[in-house]
Amino acid sequence: MYDEAAAIRRILTERGDTWAVVGLSGNSARPAYRVARVLQRYGKRIVPVHPKAETVHGEPGYASLADIPFDVDVVDVFVNGSLAGAVADEAVAKGAKAVWFQLGVVDEDACDRTRAAGLDMVMNRCPAIEIPRLG
Structure with missing residues (x-):
């Protein structure tokens, strides 16, 4: 049985x-x-990581995970659940250590x-x- 609580602790x-935040744009109204x-x-x-490749919070953006020219540790996914599986597969190909699907993003197969x-x-x-729960 997978211990998600332990995974959360390890990831955080x-x-x-280094967190690639897929779906992050300069739109301050969005949860990402x-x-x-x-x-x-x-x-x-x-x-x-967003098709617009905008700079957000002082960090340059990229259109896709494959475009990032350095390693990322975690891929944080803020896309529709129907698209999340493809992002998870890209994260594996990128060599990430972890994938985090945000609230409402569910794909059991992925x-x-x-x-x-x-x-x-x-x-x-x-x-x-x-994060605050870790103390």
Whole structure:
């Protein structure tokens, strides 16, 4: 049985310094914008991934995970659940250590594939909620 609580702890404390935030744009009304700011406050480097490739919170954006010219630790997914599986597969191909599906993003098959590839995987949760719980 997969221990998601342990995965959350690992991702937030051991494995997650650089976070590619898929769906992050300069739109301050979107949840991704606010969550990325919280991640920064906790010392995480955020990398915006959005077709517009905008600079957000001082970090240059990229149109896709494949366009990022450096390693990422965690891929944080803010896209529709029907698109999330493809993003998880891209995260595996990119060599990420973990994938995090945000609140409301659910794809059980993608979750199983990602875990089978050896990555930590969290689904339907928010790191901005989980970080303070760690104490």
